Amino acid sequence: MIKSVVSKEYQSLQKEIVKLQEQWKQSIDPETIRPNLDKAAMAAGVPAAALTAIDFQISLFLQWIGEINATLIKSNPELETKLASISNLLNEETASRWIEEAFAFNHEYFSSFAEENGLDAWIPHFLAETVLRPYLQVIAEKVQPEVSSAVPGSGCPVCGEPVRLAALEEEGKKVMHCPRCLAHWNAKRLECSHCGNEDHKTIQFLQIEGDAVSQIQVCDECNGYIKLIDTRQYIEKPSAALQDLNSIHLDFVAQENGYKAVGEKKLIH
Numbered sequence: 001m002i003k004s005v006v007s008k009e010y011q012s013l014q015k016e017i018v019k020l021q022e023q024w025k026q027s028i029d030p031e032t033i034r035p036n037l038d039k040a041a042m043a044a045g046v047p048a049a050a051l052t053a054i055d056f057q058i059s060l061f062l063q064w065i066g067e068i069n070a071t072l073i074k075s076n077p078e079l080e081t082k083l084a085s086i087s088n089l090l091n092e093e094t095a096s097r098w099i100e101e102a103f104a105f106n107h108e109y110f111s112s113f114a115e116e117n118g119l120d121a122w123i124p125h126f127l128a129e130t131v132l133r134p135y136l137q138v139i140a141e142k143v144q145p146e147v148s149s150a151v152p153g154s155g156c157p158v159c160g161e162p163v164r165l166a167a168l169e170e171e172g173k174k175v176m177h178c179p180r181c182l183a184h185w186n187a188k189r190l191e192c193s194h195c196g197n198e199d200h201k202t203i204q205f206l207q208i209e210g211d212a213v214s215q216i217q218v219c220d221e222c223n224g225y226i227k228l229i230d231t232r233q234y235i236e237k238p239s240a241a242l243q244d245l246n247s248i249h250l251d252f253v254a255q256e257n258g259y260k261a262v263g264e265k266k267l268i269h
Contacts, residue, residue: 006245006246006248009075010245011242011245011246012075013071013072013075014241014242014245015242016071016075017068017071017130018239018241018242020064020067020068020071021130021133021134021137022134024060024064024131024134025134025137025138027060028057028060028134028135028138030138030142032054032055032056032057033052033053033054033055033135033138033139033142034052034053034054035048035051035052035139035142035143036051036052036053037051037143037146038051039146042146042157043151044151045151045153045154045157046154047154047155047156047157047158047159047160048139048140048143048146048147048157048158048159049103049136049139049158049159049160049181050160052139054135054139056096056099056135058092058095058096061095061098061099061131062090062092062095064130064131065086065087065090065095065127065131066087068127068130068131069083069086069087069127082119082120082123083123085117085118085119086119086123086127089117097109098124098127098128099128099132101128102125102128102129102132103132105160107125110124110125110128111125133180133181136158136159136180136181137181137182139158139159139181140158140159140178140181140182140183143158143183144158144183144184147183147184147185148185148186149185149186149187150163150176150185150187150193152191152192152193152194152195152196153193153194153195153196153263156178156180156181156183157183157185158178158181158183159178159180159181159183161178161179161180161181162261162262163176163178163193163194163226164179164225164226164227164244164251164261165177165178165179165226165227165229165240165243165244165247166187166193166217166226166227166228166229167228167229167230167231167243168228168229168230168231168232169231169232170232172189173186174186174187174188174189174228175187176193176226177240177243178240179239179240179241179243179244179245180241182239182240182241184240190203191203192217192219192221192222192224192263193224193226194219194222194224194262194263195219195221195222195224195263197219197221197222199221202219202220202221203217203218203219203220204217204218204220205217205218205228206218206253206254206257208249208250208253211249212233213229213230213231213233213234214227214228214229214230214247214250215228215250216228216250216253216254216259218254218257218259219259219263221263222263222264223258223259223260223263223264224259224260224261224262224263224264225254225259225260225261227244227247227250227251227254229243229247231243
């Protein structure tokens, strides 16, 4: 099997983060998360999270930020000075804004926040996204029975994350997995998740030398791609978040070949 391009140290850190998120998820009161499954809206591509009322506990959010900072510093002590100002910057109002902007994929807000406060560009968004995910995962668990497919081009039907990871499971079924909220849904074997193209002439599979379990499905109609992992060959299946991380070499190969994580143009019907 191909050696991961992700360092062992970073893989270990991500495993620690996944463990933390699992613990955090257990401390969320399920009654504070109330999905409103509007089937017409979901059929139009609106993610379930956008239709969900959530009573966020800001005190928990701030506690988790502290815990993730401690985990990052333990993994890399050099981060201590870079993360030192976070606790002073985050009051309840700012924490609420972080939740709102992470929910909305507002990368520009976090870039501006980092610049204004002298932080490395990655820090605010990484922290906000990391502590938001347990809430998204609870939403996914609640609505999973109603999620069987996705609208091409709309991203994950639960959280709206751009689609990028699929697994070949029992009997060769293609099942999409969201690394962000851990939702999953069925997909046609020959279908582009970005534009809905089903033409076998314009959907191709790129094989990776030395990697027996992975391939990249690419679409020449929209230049989009997804990573396709044959999980039947795993003894123990890693979480979608770790599968996504460990298959980052596929992203590099796809992008070097001119394909994008989000398709650029839609088919005209």
